Amino acid sequence: MEYILKNGIVYDPANNIAGEKKDVMFKDGKIVENVSSDAKVLDVADKIVMPAGIDPHAHVAGPKLVVGRLYRPEDSRKGVTSKTDVCRSESGFSIPSCPATGYRYSRMGYGTVTEAAMPPLEAKHTHEEIMAIPNLDITPLPLFGNNWFVLQWAKEGKIDEIAAFISSWLKITKGYGIKIVNPCGTEAWGWGGNVHGIDDPVPYFDVTGREVLRALAQANEILGLPHSIHVHPNDLGHPGNFPTTVNTLDCIKDIEKKSSVRDQTIHLTHAQFHSYAGTSWRDVESGAGEVADYINKNKHVTCDIGQVTLDETTTMTADGPMEFDLHQLNGLKWANKDIELETGSGIVPFIYSGKAPVSSFQWAVGLELFLKINDPWQVCLTTDHPNAGPFIRYPRIISWLMSAERRQEMMDNNEVRVWSYKRTSLGTLDREYDFNEIATITRAAPARIYGYQDRGELTPGFNADIAVYDLNPDTIDPSKEPAAIEKAFGNAMYTIKDGQILVKDGEIVKIVPSRTLWTNVQGFEEQEKAVMEEVMPTFTRYYTVKFENYKVHDHFAPNPLVTTVQAGK
């Protein structure tokens, strides 16, 4: 099937196209340079055309999600919709059901989403949920930062073993890259403790976050993985944590990048939660300036923000101890799941309210980071869904970034409290994002950061993943019309995925099954064999499942998109 999107205003940052009126053509699921006269014409005259959205960090599929849904029926009840001819019924506000997740991203023009934290022992569960989410390509990142094997080898400096382990485990779990959450902290939580800063050794294993970060970063480059290490640093959410963040980014700086498909060697996730100065919630101030400064000066770093949206939401991360602290702070019901030999997680509902000083402060810190980091190729738009807010708020965040007036209005109207400008420099920042920068932080940058070679751009040969928004960039002034910006980005005029029209005028018109993106490392077979021999005795003695039953069987990923890399190349 051939299509031509006619006369749209195209934003394709990877190809340096920033608001050019041009046609976009696709055939049989791929972008092409030409189509025949038989091509179906879609009139998108003067409408914004971009690659489909790519979310580099969200929690959408896996065990934590189910615990969240199970223990928050009051959240499930909030988002219930009736089934239609095309869609099944939806549920959930901050934790949507799997069908709802697919539909809601699709309506916003998104095509690819990362599931940011997959525990290897329960990877099959993540893949089951991916199968239940329609209309998206999903990239799971397995967790390694508190894995007993990794901790031991990191202590011993055995980087090659770690590399072989990662190479094996990506195949076993069908994962894309290396996710690190509160390195050493979640293992300390196995005893009810935590670590502070990157040089605090974890009990028994006696290894520090710094050592784990360096070991995994080196392993990542030895394998030449398409993505860099993806890091949720220690000390999340604590006033005075920005030095830990900067140290985390700095401690791997010397490690040489061995991949040509990306620019960074470390991706910092939900940076907002890691950018606080001060010493307590009484004297807390923004540390966004320091963090942004470091990122501006260091091209080996990329980040996503984790912007607070001022909603009642649910926090869920693999940072078990942080979640317990949060529960002690707000008294709301706490869930926890520790996973043998591997990792842990915690869940607590949270209400970010514009009436609360702390929430207002956090809201401002996120925006500060967006506005102070100069290069949009180093920044991605996320809310760490659902932690800082549900992903359906991305259009609202876009409207804030594009309108200094709106931000000021919120501060003037008491929609947020005074801490938003008294404890941060947000009140002094009048930078406004333009559509090109928005396209960068929501499409082009995430694609490059993940090393995707088939999406994020409207380059011939790439997937025909395209979004069209009902906005005329020549006539609309985003700084004056935030509501219109939010509405348009929330209801795509077209969402096209692999050349199929899935959404028209904000309504789902077609359902397609999701696909799973994972990385298959070749050329490491000998090392993998050797490392498995080392792993097996421990596995057999201390896990509670048999190794044969541990892996993710092929039928759990019936639509895989495998990226093959040659180790060491």
Add this chain to the structure above:
Amino acid sequence: MAYEPPVTDYDEIVENCTCAFCGCNCDDLDFLVKDGHVVGVRHACRLGASKVMEDMDQRLLVPMIRDENGDLQEVDWETALDKAAELIAGAVRPIFYGWSETSIETMKHGIRLGELVGAVLDNQATICHGPSLQAVQNAGYPVATLGEVKNRADMIVYSGSNPMNSHPRHMARYSTFPRGWFRQRGRFDRTVITMDPKYSDTAKMSDIWVGFEQNGDYGFYNAIRAALKGKEIDQDFVSGIPKEDIMELAESMKNVQFGALYFGLGLTHTLSKQRNIDMAIEMLVDLNEYTKWVLTPMRGHFNVNGFNIFMAYEMGFPYGVDFCRGYQRYMNGETNTIDLLTREECDVFMVIAADPGAHYPGGAVKRLAEIPVIQVDIHWGPSTEIADVVLPGSFIGVECAGTSYRMDGVPIYMKKAIDKPETCRDDEWIIRELHERVQKIKAEEAATASK
């Protein structure tokens, strides 16, 4: 117990099969297969082994329909499936119940059928750990996988649960006896406490037995929490336990390195039901201020947790999900099976991989006897006695592969080791067939209506 010599006459061993009985989902079973039958099972407990070995005992082999005289007559698959589809399509308040002993793959078709006709989907949690889930919804859910307990725990508490009878390998393979990474002396590195009005078999081999009064669970846990907060207990006895013992217990629970609480129907089914667990969960959260504690409900079937997980990720609610208005609703007391049966609202009932005839309260079974019941199962049982259409399925984990979720949420893909009897069908196939046939009936109805 008579001595039985080891089985030596077999053709092959299928290793690492998963047990299809309780929520331990032991995945280290070796099936000894001869002539297409399992003649021996290694590593399973008596419950699991007997289920696998007795697979042909009172086996349902042929579809049946109950005739006007009330007798079950054998029919072919087409007839039986058509009859079942007709009943489902015509129902105003259908319930699809069970699911806990079949695979996730089967449930995927079941939910589509439920959404299509506007049924209630429910599973054994509604008569079992439903109160646990309700408590979790109010109080939280601090859990850990079984291996965490094996490797770290130095205190195990069983409350209202008797694993020596209900989950025989729970203590042997997971919680108490194994040598864990940090507990290399196994049993000797751990203290085991049973809290149970009964002096059960588990109590007999525990270090401490706390035999509080029947129905006294809520008051007892509240007293422990009060003691944890530093209160001098006023009453001399709380729920039958002397106050000194309560204070000592609270103190010892505070001073372990890693405690694990496992609980069962003793909490879910006595007076305060979900509030017993609510209180126990909150007690555990209190304890986490001092040291590390986790809990897990002792799920009784190998896929009861699986159904709750599946329903939660598809529809946001764990069980008792009502689609009658075109969207999902969850309201305990309104959308649960037992209430719908005792209120005589349910008019067609499909049971798959469960035995309500054996497990339901009398008032509910009475209603089942009055309405059409479709049974998808592998064995004849009390439910067959009240079924009107019987569809013989296959044995997940032995004859058919499938995904299941252990009590702690770990997913396990159960293997197929032997072929099913020729006249039986896979559960997944049966439900998919029903779905397709009901779709056809609905389409025909719509076409007729629009004329």
Add this chain to the structure above:
Amino acid sequence: MKTIILTLKKKSQIALEFDELIPDKVFNWDKAVFENYQVPVGNRRFPLTDYFDIEVEGSAEGPEEVKMILDGDFGRVKYIGCKMSAGEIIVNGDADLHCGAEMEGGKITVNGNAESYAGREMRGGELEIKGNTREFCGCSYIGDWRGMSGGKIILHGNAGKQLGECLSGGEIYVKGDCDILAGIHMNKGFIQIDGDVTRWPGGQMKNGNILINGKLGMLLEGLVFDEIVINPEIDGKSFSGKYIKYTGDIAVNGKGGLYLNAEKNREYL
């Protein structure tokens, strides 16, 4: 003033759902609209006229001018008055589940018994039940720590288990007896029980007040003796008599109040 009278002529075994027939939605309906209405029953809809004779008199500009009279045994009609904001509903018989749930205003009178979940998540208005009710009267939606937050429930008969669970405001008056765990998880609001209470009122309560004039069967350790009070004043209301006051539930660091009538509960002195 518009008066709508539904007289039961056939009781359905499968419960009807009346969430669409509240004053807010029907104030501008005439009789013909009612006669065309299809009421949800299980997974179908059937004509309202299958079950009721319908009379409509007068007119209304808004829900506050509506009076609905439901005559007969409504024990299989769920969601009566659910989410209503104004107007009056009188049930001359029993009412099924969720009567008055999520009410914001107006008044409902049930001249019979009400099933469970009466007044669930109420925000305002008044719900009066002449008979008994079952579990979870005036409670929250499961999982939500914020429950009934306003309005008044008056129960002339007995209350079942978990009355006022997660109460976050409003008042509940029970003239009869009450079963276990009244006021469990409550954090605001007032519960008064004139009859006897079986066990454990105020379990896990964070705040709010419970006053019991009858005999209490079993008290929780989490409720700590505070003082003896004479003629207490609670939330601006005056009570006469001698009461034993407890605070708690200390298990949740609670600061709620439980007042036990001293005369009836001498053994606690």
